[in-house]
Amino acid sequence: MESMPSWALALTYWIHMLATVLWLGSLASLSLLVLPALQKVDAKSQSILLAAIQKRLDPLGWFSLALLLATGMFQMSANANYEGFLAISGQWASSILVKHIFFGLMIVVSAAQTWWLLPTMQRAMLRQQKNGDVAEVEALQKREALLLNLNLILAILILGMTALARAA
Numbered sequence: 001m002e003s004m005p006s007w008a009l010a011l012t013y014w015i016h017m018l019a020t021v022l023w024l025g026s027l028a029s030l031s032l033l034v035l036p037a038l039q040k041v042d043a044k045s046q047s048i049l050l051a052a053i054q055k056r057l058d059p060l061g062w063f064s065l066a067l068l069l070a071t072g073m074f075q076m077s078a079n080a081n082y083e084g085f086l087a088i089s090g091q092w093a094s095s096i097l098v099k100h101i102f103f104g105l106m107i108v109v110s111a112a113q114t115w116w117l118l119p120t121m122q123r124a125m126l127r128q129q130k131n132g133d134v135a136e137v138e139a140l141q142k143r144e145a146l147l148l149n150l151n152l153i154l155a156i157l158i159l160g161m162t163a164l165a166r167a168a
């Protein structure tokens, strides 16, 4: 992999950074801008808006995740510090290892959103339309905000680990 031409390596770095901006940027704007702004509208509009945003964010997140994983593998094996899959000596390798652990946690949080929270929320919203009871949807929205913030914090930690690797 040392022989990877520099244009190809540059391309993977570019895609890695684009996916970072796309996904983390969306998470940050959702947590820091959209969720607080949603407090200004009534509960029903809140859930409709949030559901519409999640519907777009969800595939975007998985797409970015796949891109980060694929390009990250090339970057790793092209890196002069890389000494093998399970070699974890030195600051570079340990930072990258911790980065992978946080990355794994982001996958777990995203999976919980995609396969548990979003479908549960959809069913709750249907029930709300029938019986007008907003309590269940509101409770789920709190959990949704929690998972979103958790993913944002993990993403910030991942960038910190990347910074440590770069400085190694």
Ligand code: HEM
Binding pocket: 013, 016, 017, 020, 024, 068, 069, 071, 072, 073, 075, 076, 077, 079, 092, 096, 100, 103, 106, 155, 158, 159, 162, 165, 166
């Ligand atoms: C949410 C997930 C991830 C984010 C936000 C992220 C972000 C970044 C950023 C911003 C850089 C710096 C790019 C540069 O300086 O040119 C980077 C570098 C890197 N990333 Fe990731 N990345 C993620 C996942 C991964 C994964 C899954 C892998 C490996 C399979 C990986 C491997 C690497 C490597 C090896 C570098 C180069 C480190 C160095 O220069 O020493 N990344 N990443």
